[in-house]
Each structure stands twice: as structure tokens, then as C-alpha cells.
Amino acid sequence: MRCAVDIEARDVEEMYINIDPIQAGGRLTPEAMKAAISFGDGYSVCDNCRNPPRLDYIKNPPIAQYHADLAAWLNMDTARVVPGARRGFQAVASTLVSKGDPVILTALAHYTEFMAIEAAGGIPREIPKDEKNHITPDAAAEKIEAVIREFSRTPPLLFVDHVDYQFGNVHDVAGIIKVAHQYDIPVLVNGAYTVGIMPVDGKALGADFVVGSGHKSMAAPAPSGVLATTNEHAARVFRMTQAKGDVTGRTFGMKEVEMMGCTLMGVTVVGMMASFPHVRERVQHWETEVAHSQAVTDALLSIEGTKVLSDYPRKHTLTRIDTRGSFDMVAQRHKKRGFFLASDMKKRGITGVIPGSTKVWKYNTFGLTEKQIRHVGESFVGVAQDNGLNTV
Amino acid sequence: MSKRAVDAVFQALFLLSDIRFLLRETAPQHDLDEAEQKRAAATLEKVKRQIAVIEEELVR
Numbered sequence: 001m002r003c004a005v006d007i008e009a010r011d012v013e014e015m016y017i018n019i020d021p022i023q024a025g026g027r028l029t030p031e032a033m034k035a036a037i038s039f040g041d042g043y044s045v046c047d048n049c050r051n052p053p054r055l056d057y058i059k060n061p062p063i064a065q066y067h068a069d070l071a072a073w074l075n076m077d078t079a080r081v082v083p084g085a086r087r088g089f090q091a092v093a094s095t096l097v098s099k100g101d102p103v104i105l106t107a108l109a110h111y112t113e114f115m116a117i118e119a120a121g122g123i124p125r126e127i128p129k130d131e132k133n134h135i136t137p138d139a140a141a142e143k144i145e146a147v148i149r150e151f152s153r154t155p156p157l158l159f160v161d162h163v164d165y166q167f168g169n170v171h172d173v174a175g176i177i178k179v180a181h182q183y184d185i186p187v188l189v190n191g192a193y194t195v196g197i198m199p200v201d202g203k204a205l206g207a208d209f210v211v212g213s214g215h216k217s218m219a220a221p222a223p224s225g226v227l228a229t230t231n232e233h234a235a236r237v238f239r240m241t242q243a244k245g246d247v248t249g250r251t252f253g254m255k256e257v258e259m260m261g262c263t264l265m266g267v268t269v270v271g272m273m274a275s276f277p278h279v280r281e282r283v284q285h286w287e288t289e290v291a292h293s294q295a296v297t298d299a300l301l302s303i304e305g306t307k308v309l310s311d312y313p314r315k316h317t318l319t320r321i322d323t324r325g326s327f328d329m330v331a332q333r334h335k336k337r338g339f340f341l342a343s344d345m346k347k348r349g350i351t352g353v354i355p356g357s358t359k360v361w362k363y364n365t366f367g368l369t370e371k372q373i374r375h376v377g378e379s380f381v382g383v384a385q386d387n388g389l390n391t392v
Numbered sequence: 393m394s395k396r397a398v399d400a401v402f403q404a405l406f407l408l409s410d411i412r413f414l415l416r417e418t419a420p421q422h423d424l425d426e427a428e429q430k431r432a433a434a435t436l437e438k439v440k441r442q443i444a445v446i447e448e449e450l451v452r
Binding site: 013014015016017027030033034037038348349350369372375 | 402405406409410412413415416417419420421
């Protein structure tokens with residue numbers, strides 16, 4: 001079925017259980033889907049934009065209130081919606097980083113953190129991970145010292161991922177921030193895999209900035225996200241324009257430079273807002289989500305030769321698995337080669353395993369029902385048994 | 393201007409969205425239990441009422 005001339009309607013979520021590692025937390029709620037139907041038109045939230053003409057002042061729909069609610073929910077002082085976490089990174093880096101400044105991030109950092117630093121003219125320096133794929137406060141301290149030695153100055157910013165995208169491991173962010181603050185280095189917490197799916201308390205972490213992704217973890221349309229900060233940094237990062245046209249003499253009121261004026265002017269912000277009550281509630285059930293993740297991981301580990309590369313027991317729903325000793329052995333003799341796994345899983349109604357992946361790959365179980373979790377686990381085991389692998 | 397027709401269109405789309413999410417929750421088999429079947433039936437009944445309103449308003 002097509003929704004336009006050459007665009008097939010997407011029915012992936014209706015037809016399959018989707019365990020794609022990046023899509024799980026961004027699936028819309030029914031409320032967001034209804035909001036998308038209603039607010040799909042371009043500048044749809046601007047019907048009631050009054051003075052000052054800025055997104056975070058709009059009262060109908062209640063965007064102003066949503067901004068206040070977002071900040072309070074993250075236990076930060078101020079928040080803005082942004083077009084994806086990456087634009088939050090960019091706003092902060094653009095504000096704090098000058099050309100040639102060293103900026104610290106981690107060996108597990110998302111590429112968009114590198115891009116944000118590069119765009120600001122900064123020089124990235126990585127805190128190495130340890131043998132357990134963790135970023136530790138000690139490693140952060142060592143890196144800060146090394147960077148100060150190398151550049152003869154303190155980095156203006158440190159990025160740390162609350163949960164990294166490679167292993168889905170939870171890092172000691174509070175410990176790392178404590179170390180960074182001893183050097184007066186502000187810290188941006190990348191909560192793309194935490195904000196909206198598990199409880200996040202910015203003040204408890206000691207964060208200067210908390211960035212979340214609407215389309216990755218807040219059940220919102222893309223591109224959407226949140227940048228929250230403290231009173232200490234808000235005036236700088238959310239500074240208002242001083243620009244004036246030399247010919248026209250025009251000025252631009254209260255528009256915020258790093259936000260490029262307004263950010264999410266339609267379906268994205270309303271989708272975030274519509275999902276927010278559900279999102280706020282669902283983070284309280286994180287333990288159930290972790291238990292689901294554990295159940296699928298255990299099913300995979302019951303297949304001889306399979307190893308989990310993420311922390312075990314699981315503490316997150318994103319998991320990196322090594323099936324070189326199991327499914328990849330099948331791939332070497334299977335007529336579909338490495339594509340057999342995704343193909344066989346799809347026949348069982350499960351999608352999200354990257355076609356061709358049988359060595360090291362990831363999955364995310366967030367948001368699935370109990371019944372769906374059982375089906376995923378049984379399907380992995382079933383595919384293994386059908387292809388002659390031993391299970392225990 | 394038919395505010396009634398417009399409201400009915402939105403209401404029908406929202407109700408069908410609820411059915412869409414029932415399909416998501418029960419994927420891939422869509423093997424609905426008794427409670428889910430009741431939910432589907434009640435929602436579809438409401439959709440029919442909204443369709444009737446739209447017909448009344450637009451194709452009399």
C-alpha cells in the first residue's frame with residue numbers, strides 16, 4: 001500500500017516485533033500519533049504565537065508549560081526543545097568551545113559529539129574505556145591531566161554518555177562529573193539512551209547540561225530532543241540575539257542565537273508533548289524493561305557459542321551480542337550466508353536484526369510486551385535449533 | 393462549514409489509530425485475547441458512528 005506516488009506506507013511496527021537498536025524508544029505513543037495526524041502541517045504550532053514571538057512562550061498548545069515541565073522532570077533549571085540531541089551538543093559546544101580548544105569526550109562517544117566539537121573548532125580528546133567497556137572517573141581524571149599537559153589549559157567542556165550506544169552500558173556519570181568539576185570543567189551528559197526510558201535526575205548527577213533525544217528515547221517524531229541546563233549556564237547557551245541589520249536597522253527581539261530562533265515548529269514538538277505523560281510514567285517501570293532485556297539476552301546465551309559483550313546481568317535494554325561462535329558458524333555454510341538470521345527471524349515476525357549480521361550486533365527490547373519478549377527469545381532459540389546449533 | 397464533519401473525521405482517525413496500536417501491541421500474530429477483542433469491537437463501533445456522522449454531514 002502506498003501513501004504517495006512512490007512511497008510505500010510503513011507498517012513495520014504493525015507487522016513485526018521490531019528490535020532495531022536505535023528505534024525502540026522513539027516509537028510513538030497513540031497520543032503522539034494522534035497529535036501527528038492533527039499537527040502534521042508545517043508551522044502548525046504557530047497559530048497562537050503572540051508576543052514575544054518565540055516557541056517556548058506559546059501557550060496554546062501548551063508549549064511554554066511543556067518547557068517548564070521538561071526542566072522540572074530532568075531536575076534542571078531550564079530546558080529547550082531542539083531538533084535532535086546532536087543540535088543540543090552543537091549549541092553547547094558552539095557556546096563554550098573556541099577554535100583550538102581541547103574538548104574531552106569518551107572512547108564510546110557518539111559521532112555527533114565529535115561533529116559538534118569539530119564545528120566549534122575544538123580538538124577532541126578521548127577518555128579511554130577500560131577492559132569492561134566502562135568509562136571510569138579515574139580514567140577521566142587521567143585524561144584531564146594529560147590534556148592540560150598537552151594544551152597548557154583546561155578544556156572548556158567534557159561530554160559523557162550516560163549510557164553508550166555501543167554496549168548499552170551505564171557509566172558512572174556522577175563520578176566523572178565530580179572529577180571534572182574539580183577542574184572547573186562543565187559536563188554535558190548525553191542522555192540519548194536514558195532520557196525518556198529510565199529515570200534521569202540532572203542535579204543528582206551534577207550535570208551542567210543534560211541532552212536527550214526525542215526520536216530515540218522520548219516516543220517522538222524525528223528530529224526532536226531536549227537540551228536542559230542550570231541557571232549558571234542558561235544565560236550563555238540561551239543568549240538572545242544582538243544582531244542588527246546595517247541597512248534596515250532590523251533587530252530580532254528575544255530570538256535565541258544557538259536555537260536559531262525557534263526550533264521545533266510543528267509535529268515534532270507536539271509529538272514530544274503528547275507522549276510526555278506516558279514517557280514520564282514509563283521511566284518508573286525501568287526495572288521491568290531491564291528484566292525483559294535480561295530474558296532475551298538469556299535466551300541468546302542459551303545458544304552454545306554465544307557471548308554477551310555488554311554488562312551482564314543487563315542494566316539496559318540495548319545489548320551487544322557476539323554470535324561468531326553460533327549464528328556466524330551457520331552463516332558460513334548457509335545458502336543465504338549471513339543473511340539467514342535476519343531472514344529467519346523475519347519469518348517469525350521479528351525485524352531489526354541488521355540483514356547480514358551474524359558476528360557482533362545489537363538489539364533493543366525496549367517497549368515490548370511480556371508476550372512479545374517471550375516470542376523474541378523463543379524465536380532466537382528456534383532459529384538456532386532449526387540450523388543445528390546446540391541450546392542448553 | 394461543518395464543524396461536526398471535521399470533528400467526526402478527526403475522531404474516526406483517532407479511533408483507527410487506537411486500532412493501529414492494538415495491532416502493534418499484538419504483533420506479529422495479532423492473536424487478540426478476549427479483552428483485546430472487546431476493545432477492538434468497541435472501538436470499531438465508535439468508528440462506525442463517526443462514519444455515519446460524516447455521511448450525514450457530507451453526502452446527504
